[in-house]
Amino acid sequence: MPLFVLFYRLMVRPLFREPVRTLLTILAIALGVAVVLAIDLAGSAATGSFRSSMETLAGESDLEVVTSGGVPENVVGTLATLPYSIRVSPRIEDYGVIVDTKKALPLIGLDLVAEGSAYAQSETQKTAESQTQDDSEHVFEHLGDADSIWVGSSVGYKTGRRVELLINDQVRKYTVRGVYPDSHGNESAIVMDLAAAQNALCRYGRVDRILLKVPGTPGLEDWQQRLRTVLPAGVEVRPQGTGTNENRRMLAAFGWNLRLLSYISLVVGAFLIYNTISVSVVRRRPEIGIVRALGASRGVILSAFVGEAVCFGLAGALIGLPLGRLMATGAVRLMAATVESLYVSSRPGTIELNAESVLLALVIGVGVAVASSYSPAREGSQVSPVEAMARGRREYDVRVHKARDLWLALALGLAAAVASRAPAVAGKPFLGYLAAILLVAAAALAMPAFVDALTSVSSKLLGKLFGVEAMLASRSLAASLRRTSVLVGALSTAIAMMTAVGIMVGSFRQTVVLWMSDQLPADLYLRPAGSAAADRHPTLSSGLAEELARLPGVAAVERLRAYEISYQDMPATLASADLNVLRSYHHSDFFSGRPKAQVLAELRDSNAVIVSEPFTYKHHLKTGDSITLSLGETQASFLITDVYYDYSSERGSTAPSNLAIYVSPGAQLDVVRAEIEKATADRRVLLFSNRDLRSEAIRIFDRTFAITYALEAVAVLVAVMGIAGALLALVIDRRRELGLLHFLGAATGQVRKLIRVEAGLLGLLANFAGLALGFALSLILIYVINKQSFGWTIRFHWPVEVLLGALTVVYGATVLAGLYPAKVAVHLNPLEVVHEE
């Protein structure tokens, strides 16, 4: 108890004497905690609730029977007539868009006569009380009608309502025959009879999926075995929801990377705590000596300083909690956009701030504080009573092992290089992350040598260029080398991450732009008006291509068809195209570098396929290997004839099902476009010019990566706040010197300039170091982490404007961070500070 009193008097009370600095440190920690918490909360909201919309109404099924291009309908009969009591539910699955609201909903065709009457019945029971007593026979009457649909209650339609639906490229009229309750977190869907759905989607004789409910014994695996024997080759039976799980795994990789990004702010926060406690130790050396002489043990000193850090961590965590909850809302919005543009339409779940997240915030806040304060606290505890009381002539003369640290940095850098060459572990680029962490640590260790070298070189030059204030600023930064190094380290880490992610995203973007100029050579593109996503590819009417090809001014129409397939339990998109058109208009890059005519000739002849590069990477394949795909009821083997670059989605698909229209050389694009619009007036299709399509793709791209920019911005904000706090401490600690300058004839403006130059110098050093480290990190991100977790190959590209802009903003922010400390410096009373000793 007396120790607590002492702790309060000696450690906590002084914090209130510099409220701004204390607050800045706490806020920096709070932001770090908040970001981690926000991403954690948002991640579980955006991905936890993630389920392919198609799992809506899946009921309690165990297994699903699927194959690319649809399961032949007779399989349903085969399964139903087996001598087991299996519930067999064939389904047609696609998407429909409600024309009025433009809302895309899963469109599910069920065998309503056999199973779906449940939906109709529940509606009947509800309406029975309010409306005229409906004969249930009356409901069943419409079951088979081609225009009957049932919708979830959240759509907000009443029975009897006429609705226009856009299905693929055509609009049809339907009547709502019933509403089923979907309030239990289920996404609502449009339900129709199997036959009606087949009709609407022109999918005759096939169903998309057959859901099975098997008896509890034997196990699922046995049932899979047993059923496989009766299924035609190529038709797969697997646990229900496998496709969703595959998607979920992809999404998890994305979330995992975001989570790592979110830790950057925390790392920056750790630097700042380290700095704060170091400053605290340096300032109190005499105090430590006195307390030690009066009987305090080393352990007491150690825990006092760690305790100080815990106060910061705790306060930061407590502020970080509500802040994180707030930020999570924004993060969910950004992440949902990503999820939607990359994967499926999914609605984010609610954000829940539960005991777990509170614990997480406390653990990371306090944990980071303790971890980063330990080293300076230990140093404080090793101050001997005599040493501290005989206060050294150089106040800031804290031991810095420049040379030793530089060697260590070199060793860590080498270790990073080695780690970056290692392959992925269990599909995750753990060693790539390790390499990144090692690099950051190496940079932190090399920082004192770097700062020392640069400031000693710069002080003369700066003095010449910017006057005595710049010289003094540079000197004092060099003199408090450790403090400066830590600050530069903190800011440069934030800048490096920003640079690295900036380069990575910029390179990716540039690669996409390049890819599009290869993959989108046509002048106009046509696709169904319903929104497409990676797991759904609405189709166009089959005759349309020929129809358009006959139009004047149209040179060629290329048909592209994408299917979702599963290859070795990973989702992939199978795309087919008219090879003749491909040959004449594409100039895509093949990995082998062979002329594309040759590759395409091979492709046409045999059972050959070309696969995208991410696909080979994911499945460890190369040219010359053969792959086996389930297509319809056959298992077909294909020889991989070549590999091409592809970036449309990480599964390796080409464009979604659409038409690529090449305009004849002499024809005018506008005229042809108008012509096509006229010809497709009765169909719901979207016509894009090449440029529209590209800018749309880039817009989606930018939206997808918006959250990464947001995360970086927070990290930089944390660093800048830290700089402000640290400069404030620097001003307080150098008040004697600053006061003296007044005696020696310094004008107020000169003192102000001194501090601002110091801030600017810190920013400049950090920008230099950050850019260098960021470049190295970007290489790891591009060539190791991304490649291993997503299979993307990105061509390196310096996004010069973006980086220049960002660095300028950061630099400006650092200079701004110097404003308040400069003001404090100017308002110091020189009489008090000089005569203080």
Place this chain on the structure above:
Amino acid sequence: MSILSLQDVSKDYLTDGQPVHALNGLSLNVERGEFVALVGRSGCGKSTLLNLAGAMDFPTSGKVLVDGVSTSSLKDGGLTRLRRERVGFIFQSFQLLHTLTVFENVELPLLLAGKRYPREVAQERLAWVNLEGLGDRYPHQLSGGQMQRVAIARALIHSPSILLADEPTGNLDTTTGNVILELLRRLTREQNTAIVVATHSLEAASLANTLVRLRDGKIEEITRC
């Protein structure tokens, strides 16, 4: 005209709402080249007087004229110019900047005043205080006496008309202190610089042209030798 003139100067400090009369209706004239020693018990107002004389602080009532200009009438820019051109300070604890070399410390006032090539002057001033050849050292590589000599060189770099020294020997042993005082007297005489030294040392008092004895913020006695 006196280089420094205090006319019926009072200085009150407020501590916890209670006024403390640090100086109480004090008048004093200091001529060019004059060596003035301020003596008196701790708390009698020596430092306060020096601060007013250096325009680092301002009287509650009365006037402080430096070279005929009232310090209270000057704005920040004028005060800065006054310090840059007329006044030099020497402190008990030397107050050198640890991050700068001896040369750089000495040059600092000229640099702050925007002078471009101060090195020659600095070299000359260091010669005055017998520290030739130590210009590239850092303060922590010097003895206390050497440090105070550097401080003197710095205070003289811009050839001030008045030097204000607050217990310049307070942190030094008697012998070294005497050497410093002797040096100060010689230099101020050579340069015709007035110097006001607040001191507890009797040697300092014996060197002075004028001995001012303060008590409770008032002049108790002025002795001219």
